[in-house]
Amino acid sequence: ENLVEKTVLIWPIGCSVYADKYFKADSVCALHGRAPAMGTGIKRACPEDLVIVYQGDGDMVSEGMAEIMHAGIRGEKFTVIFVNNSIYGMTGGQMAPTTLMDQVTTTTPYGRAEVNTGNPVNMAEIIGNLPECYYSERVTVNSPANIRKTKAAIKKALQYQKEGLGFSLVEVVSSCPTNWGMSAVKAMEFVKDNMIPYYPLGVYKDIKEGK
Numbered sequence: 404e405n406l407v408e409k410t411v412l413i414w415p416i417g418c419s420v421y422a423d424k425y426f427k428a429d430s431v432c433a434l435h436g437r438a439p440a441m442g443t444g445i446k447r448a449c450p451e452d453l454v455i456v457y458q459g460d461g462d463m464v465s466e467g468m469a470e471i472m473h474a475g476i477r478g479e480k481f482t483v484i485f486v487n488n489s490i491y492g493m494t495g496g497q498m499a500p501t502t503l504m505d506q507v508t509t510t511t512p513y514g515r516a517e518v519n520t521g522n523p524v525n526m527a528e529i530i531g532n533l534p535e536c537y538y539s540e541r542v543t544v545n546s547p548a549n550i551r552k553t554k555a556a557i558k559k560a561l562q563y564q565k566e567g568l569g570f571s572l573v574e575v576v577s578s579c580p581t582n583w584g585m586s587a588v589k590a591m592e593f594v595k596d597n598m599i600p601y602y603p604l605g606v607y608k609d610i611k612e613g614k
Contacts, residue, residue, distance in 0.1 A: 474570065530570075
């Protein structure tokens with residue numbers, strides 16, 4: 404609230420249905436994977452606006468990998484909130500590039516295998532290695548303490564954008580009980596026992612704090 408005169412939230416079709424109903428911001432619905440490109444145009448046309456690109460793992464890391472990488476390479480001055488629940492959560496539970504090894508999805512009924520799909524993609528580390536990235540952090544929402552840390556990371560990323568300091572990404576490791584076929588409690592245990600070991604939490608780049 405009161406960060407800038409106007410906030411623009413950009414989210415892809417299928418990534419967050421009706422996201423505009425839950426955020427107090429102007430919103431634009433992009434094509435799959437194209438939110439960073441749209442964010443680039445809006446931020447360059449209206450540099451005083453606070454631009455938030457909100458994407459899931461299938462959308463960003465599969466359909467939109469080129470878009471997010473080149474936005475980071477260019478150092479576009481907007482904030483990316485990336486939700487990683489290791490699956491296509493809104494379009495049928497298919498394997499995403501972030502799906503863990505041996506994880507069962509609708510397109511990997513026997514579990515993900517390295518031989519034909521490679522390994523899961525660690526976006527916070529990849530983006531953090533780009534010279535024009537200003538801030539990259541991975542957080543999670545599996546406990547009240549971690550939710551507070553997630554809120555702090557998002558607030559920092561938005562503050563950096565307000566100060567005109569460059570490209571920021573906050574990766575949020577999350578659950579998907581429905582498509583994982585688990586109860587909410589079991590899904591949180593899966594996040595702790597399986598996702599966080601592969602996707603370690605922490606700051607991967609923070610130029611302002613010398614990291």
